[in-house]
Amino acid sequence: MAEAIVLENLDKYYPPAVSGWRALARPFAGLTEASLLGISFSVGAGEVMALVGANGAGKSTLLRILATLLLPTRGHASVAGFDVVRNPAGVRRQLGFHTGGDGGFYPRLSASENLRFFAALNNMTSAAATERIARVTELLGLGEALHRQVRTLSTGTVHRLGLARSILHGPAVLLLDEPTRSLDPMAAAEFRNFLRDDLVGRHGTTLLFASHTLTEVEQLATRVAILDAGRLLACDAPAALLRSTATTTFEQALFKLTGRTLQKAPA
Amino acid sequence: MIQKMTLAVRKLTIFFLRDLATARSYRAAFAIEAVQALLGVAGFYFVSRLVESPQLSRALPQGGNYFAFAIVGFAFFDYLAVALNAFDESIEQARQNGTLEVLLVTQTSLPMILAGSVIYPFVVMSLRVVVYLGWAIILFHFPTHNANWAGALIVLLAAILAFCGLGVFASSYLLLFKRGNPAKWLLLGISGVVSGMLYPLSVLPRSLQTIAHLIPVTYALDGMRAALLGHASFAELWPSIGMLLLFAIILLPLSFLSFSRALRRTKITGTLTHF
Numbered sequence: 001m002a003e004a005i006v007l008e009n010l011d012k013y014y015p016p017a018v019s020g021w022r023a024l025a026r027p028f029a030g031l032t033e034a035s036l037l038g039i040s041f042s043v044g045a046g047e048v049m050a051l052v053g054a055n056g057a058g059k060s061t062l063l064r065i066l067a068t069l070l071l072p073t074r075g076h077a078s079v080a081g082f083d084v085v086r087n088p089a090g091v092r093r094q095l096g097f098h099t100g101g102d103g104g105f106y107p108r109l110s111a112s113e114n115l116r117f118f119a120a121l122n123n124m125t126s127a128a129a130t131e132r133i134a135r136v137t138e139l140l141g142l143g144e145a146l147h148r149q150v151r152t153l154s155t156g157t158v159h160r161l162g163l164a165r166s167i168l169h170g171p172a173v174l175l176l177d178e179p180t181r182s183l184d185p186m187a188a189a190e191f192r193n194f195l196r197d198d199l200v201g202r203h204g205t206t207l208l209f210a211s212h213t214l215t216e217v218e219q220l221a222t223r224v225a226i227l228d229a230g231r232l233l234a235c236d237a238p239a240a241l242l243r244s245t246a247t248t249t250f251e252q253a254l255f256k257l258t259g260r261t262l263q264k265a266p267a
Numbered sequence: 268m269i270q271k272m273t274l275a276v277r278k279l280t281i282f283f284l285r286d287l288a289t290a291r292s293y294r295a296a297f298a299i300e301a302v303q304a305l306l307g308v309a310g311f312y313f314v315s316r317l318v319e320s321p322q323l324s325r326a327l328p329q330g331g332n333y334f335a336f337a338i339v340g341f342a343f344f345d346y347l348a349v350a351l352n353a354f355d356e357s358i359e360q361a362r363q364n365g366t367l368e369v370l371l372v373t374q375t376s377l378p379m380i381l382a383g384s385v386i387y388p389f390v391v392m393s394l395r396v397v398v399y400l401g402w403a404i405i406l407f408h409f410p411t412h413n414a415n416w417a418g419a420l421i422v423l424l425a426a427i428l429a430f431c432g433l434g435v436f437a438s439s440y441l442l443l444f445k446r447g448n449p450a451k452w453l454l455l456g457i458s459g460v461v462s463g464m465l466y467p468l469s470v471l472p473r474s475l476q477t478i479a480h481l482i483p484v485t486y487a488l489d490g491m492r493a494a495l496l497g498h499a500s501f502a503e504l505w506p507s508i509g510m511l512l513l514f515a516i517i518l519l520p521l522s523f524l525s526f527s528r529a530l531r532r533t534k535i536t537g538t539l540t541h542f
Contacts, residue, residue, distance in 0.1 A: 014537050031535070061537070067372050071534040089376070097372045103365030106285060108292040113285070120281040121373035123274065149292070165369070 100177030282383025350430035432518025
């Protein structure tokens with residue numbers, strides 16, 4: 001299996017968060033706050049990998065580096081053979097990215113106008129965009145929302161619109177940050193089916209997604225990377241992770257790997 | 268090559284249509300703008316009647332009346348303001364509605380995104396100038412008998428290129444420091460005083476006249492007045508056009524370099540979407 005995503009000894013440091021006079025005195029502070037430390041793994045073409053970890057573990061930072069929105073401090077990362085630092089334009093030609101937020105649209109344009117705009121920026125012809133928008137929005141249940149201004153849509157609908165945008169141009173590699181966060185359970189299940197059966201199963205799209213929903217991880221991912229405080233604790237198939245941690249559920253495995261214990265509420 | 272150009276035109280058009288659709292959703296704005304333009308032109312007309320004198324007319328480089336001199340200066344100076352504000356506003360807006368990251372992961376280059384973001388403001392500015400001049404011609408006897416409209420258009424295009432260089436340069440600051448833009452206000456402030464927007468350069472002290480010749484808006488206003496009021500031929504307009512193109516050739520690459528460096532810095536610090 002050819003590698004679609006490769007990470008080698010990836011480090012990411014940020015400057016310390018300072019404000020007020022200190023920020024004024026040192027506008028270009030050094031990079032001292034570690035977010036990712038020595039991350040190495042690869043994702044094969046057509047594979048589905050999940051990133052799991054607590055808030056602040058480095059999942060979003062990792063996805064943003066792959067999406068060319070952040071620069072790594074050290075190490076290398078490539079998408080479909082294109083280095084994220086040396087050839088970001090090459091990376092973007094292969095990429096679909098959903099930031100996980102519920103924004104990222106022009107609120108006074110309709111959903112359809114927004115999708116057409118971003119389709120054009122991804123070099124889709126008008127005819128191809130029309131056909132693809134019809135198909136993707138039907139799959140995501142966005143038909144009725146298509147001609148309404150985005151500012152009038154619910155959070156969940158805008159989230160679905162974001163997912164539609166990320167797959168509209170048929171990317172070879174798809175990065176999703178908490179893809180079903182604002183979706184109702186049925187929409188989330190439908191979207192997972194669509195990802196597994198259509199995008200990955202039929203079109204061979206490589207999928208790397210971050211999620212806090214462990215059932216989602218178990219249903220979709222062929223391998224799971226567990227991050228904690230910027231370090232990669234494990235990277236394996238879900239069943240292998242359970243075996244290696246001698247646990248029966250994914251939740252237990254996560255606690256064991258991170259060395260945390262479940263706090264009981266006081267009686 | 269032709270395919271790339273077609274794609275570029277299509278992308279610029281889609282940016283324009285995006286901003287047009289947003290503006291269309293605020294229906295009353297254009298009508299209010301037209302009335303505002305009328306009031307602005309009327310104000311200039313009555314002030315110019317107060318100060319009009321043969322002495323003043325002789326002091327103007329193209330002769331003629333002060334009203335025409337001032338209205339051209341006022342209308343075309345605004346192109347500089349548009350160039351300096353439009354890049355900043357598009358970045359600020361994209362940060363606030365969360366589209367900045369989404370735009371940057373598309374298959375569209377940074378210069379194209381920047382260019383696309385300012386097409387609509389420049390088109391609206393041009394319509395505003397048409398309304399200004401329209402009111403001035405219809406109601407206040409703005410002289411048009413010997414205007415070189417084609418020459419004026421070329422001066423305008425060269426000026427827009429030079430001003431965009433300044434605009435992109437200034438917006439690098441916003442990208443890095445998030446709020447306030449001293450570079451923009453300094454440029455607008457200095458240009459407002461020394462470019463000869465409302466008075467001829469000859470009234471300025473020599474030191475300010477020297478500064479005036481170092482900023483592009485001076486050449487833009489000079490060329491525009493020469494084309495519209497001074498019956499200037501293309502050959503006579505060439506010094507102004509040449510200087511504006513020289514500014515563009517120097518400023519545009521430098522400004523894109525500075526913007527790219529600022530963007531790179533935000534990708535290192537993770538502050539791209541902070542505001």
